[in-house]
Amino acid sequence: MKKKFLALVMSAVVCATMLAGCGSASESAAPAAEPAKEEAPAAEPAQDAAAADAAADSTSEATGEIYMFISSPEYADAINELIDAYKEVAPGVTINYETTQNDYPTLLKAKLNSGEVPDIFSSTSGKEIDTYLEYSYDLSGEPLMETIDPSVAAAMSSTANGGTGCYGIAIKGNYFGILYNKDIFEEVGISEFPKTFSEWESACEAISAAGYKPFTTGFAEWWVFKHTYQHFVNAAADGAGISTAELVQKFEKGEAKVSDYPELYDNYFKFLDLAVKYGDDKPLETDLAAEEAAFATGKAAMTLGQGAWIEADCLSINPDLNIGFVGYPTTEDAKECKVISGSDQALHVSKDSPNLQATLDFVNWWYTSDYGKAWFNDVAGVVPPIISDAVSEFEVIKQGSALAAKDGAGALAVCYSTDSWHQTCGQILQSYLAGEIDKDEACAKIEEQWAAIDGAQ
Amino acid sequence: MGMHKKQILGKILLLICLTIVALVYIYPVFLMFMNSIKPFGEVVADAIALPKAPTFENVTYVVDKIKYGSLFLNNVEITLIGIAGIVAFASIAAYILDRNRGKLSSAIYTLIITPMLIPFQTIMITLLKAMNVIHLDQSKIGLGIQYWGFGIPMACFIFYNFMKTIPREIDESAHIDGASTFRTFVSVIFPLLKPVTVTVIVLDVMWIWNDFLLPLLMVNSSNKTKTLVLAAYTFVGQMNTKWQYAMCAMSLTVIPSIIAFIFLQKYIVEGVVAGAIKG
């Protein structure tokens, strides 16, 4: 009886599923046909696109529809302007732009799996390039290679393929370092920002004595940790005489011990303790917004784990803020104090896209046309990911590029690992700061998890 | 007279307590509304302080930016489709399951309410895959239909529990008059369910109107299908959130549902008065 019933239900489900499929397919075709009149054909993207490609070959005017699904909604306005500008160039191309921050990786996975692969999608650069390799088009033969910033292009290559290829482009370059309040430093009498760890420590003491909070830490955010420890990872690699990539690989293979690298085992944990000692009252409760507020209102002298992206926010809290930008004093060697530049984010072009040519035309235009090249600085207000001599009005970008030109910039170590690992690492370090585990336990966990999460791939 | 005085005093005391609790309770909500009329700097520097100079520039910016009007209509459409199916299918199932009790119906009942225990996040990927096959994704109607499936378990559970309070004699007399079971349900039982129906509607309207993950998965890709909550989230970034706009957009999303709630509330009370006649 039960079996029969089950069989009945299951077969009914199958039938209904099929019926529903047919029914709604015709239903959804109707509204989709409407915009087709005013804009580009939309009813069945795949087939139409194929037709469009064929048409493009004969008339040499591109038509088609590009589905762009990327993170970073903060650039939505700028990207919409970009899309509008492209509409003038290629009126036959429609770009459907969708953006979200919450759950972006999850949604992207859902879309990839359901076969709705976006023509343009995003991930972090570096290690995650390999994660999405099966879906990404190699741009290394495209015109945009002439304008792309070499450091950005480097972060887009595939380590799995031996560091070749360019599987993405970036919306922006970035600078990572310490933003500090120049006025506070002047008031305390520190004319130049310290470059060694011990000088830094005494500077904190002086600032604290003058009644300011030396640091605001943002330790409630997991990504603040990755932005701070990358400077120490670079220092550790230099100390060991290997490249940062090699050092990270050693950790992934489970061959490295944190305690073998004094820059990590001693300096980084000393740095964390220092940050808590001279930082916010409730370090693990301070998030990005709290950090920006403490820094911009002049309560705290230095921000940790931040970079170019917070300048505009801080200035809108306090327009008179006098921002300085420097690298981390990680060791006693002043040469190790470097800012980090590069692009931590990648936009991939789907290699199986039915509109591949239209998509490529768009990204090439973005990177090589006059409007596209000016867009980064003039519209989006970001560090251009292309070779450019545009002068930015942002202090962080100005000082960052000057410092990078003078002292060189550190490797963008965050992109050698996946965000999966960074997130876990952030949690381990939070547990350390909360006093739940001690330093050696934290190091053991870091060694174990790093190999488990990033080593497996 | 003394008794009366005591009663009034008790009532005043109750009201004072309730007001204090409500104020404490509403305070975070008040903060949301308040911060939606402050500029970014003031929100981040001190979210608790009153606005120095309230500005409605946020409101006009957000209304214009997210195309409030057309998204509002999307929300209405999706919510209406969702509610209609949930109420119809859940109530009729609950009715028959309560009246025809037995092994079969308890098996079906378990089958229907068990999905309440499935955490949504665990089926996200496969859900989109399945919806893609049957073309229920990327459309407002499709999303509404999905809400039927997601809403029925809870609605059925609520209906089923309250169905017990309706005496069986009522359907028996209808049966004797020659009405079919379906007929009995539609014209006799369903009207008696009014208070529960309103409860279900209230809960589900609030849920669908303000839902985030499912619409994000299904209808985020086009402005023609987007919902208000999704639009509000476009102001939220990982390292860069425009809090003043996010709060303003959320306030604008929540306000209509609060008004709907206060309005629908009345019917729960009225419905009971109507239902009491049967007792």
Place this chain on the structure above:
Amino acid sequence: MAIIDKGMKKISPSKVFKEKLLKKKKLSGKKNLETILFCLPAILLICIVMYIPFLMSGYYSLTQWNGIAKNPVFIGFSNFADIFSGKSGFLTSLGFTVRYTLLFVIGSNILALALAVALTRKFRLANLYRGIFFIPYIMSMTIVGFIWKFIFTQGLDKIYELIPAGFLKWSWLGDPKIAFFSVVLVGVWQGLGFYIVLYIAGLQAVPSDVLEAATVDGATGSQRFFKVVLPLLGPSFTTCIFMSLTNGLKVFDIILALTKGGPGTATYSTTMQIYQEAFTNNNYGMGSAQAILYFIVVMVITQLTLKAMGSKEVAL
């Protein structure tokens, strides 16, 4: 069927009895058909959006898959073996979830019932008050997270300046032990309106003549409540406790918005753990395995509770 067969052997079958039996059989057959027919739309819809995707996830639990690659690798039950060997954080997160749920269910139900009783009194603006308690239920979790973080950090500091009570200086979200209670507090705050509505519906359904009869018999207010109203609220109790139980066990948004499971992993619920495993660690196969195990755990807990409630419930 078997029972009827036995009965037929015992009593010699007369024609009349046979007919009666046939009629009964026919009737129950018709009833069953009716039951299936009336429930069919509900069952179909639920299958399409919940069971089929869930079964599909079930397949992935037997694979090693990052959620991205085109071809998952079939590995049998080794994901499950890994969970039981305690390698993943699944078991610890289960402990957190159980503690959270317990406190959440008790807190929500007591407060909701108390407020529902107060709110069903007749007074002006009663509807407005009900609305107030309901609003948090419909607020976006990101905003709730932002605002509560502000209250916990700066708000409490400001109150401390007025009333220097030590607990206001605690790190409500930064201290692993206190963070647990903060999460419960916000969880109850957010969900309370939902249960209030359900209790109000239940209280409204208590027939007024029963109450009048009790008053005539000289019952005091509290007697009336505990002896008459409370037992009649059976269905509301079942609904609310079951709902708060499932909502407690499914807790996710609040934690994501407030602490993201932190500090460290102090507030990791099982759903959070599953999400993290599947989407952050790119371990979808493992995440699905945990989801299936968790589903079984939740099912056992809720079924036991429902059974216990069912036996105590007073039918109207």
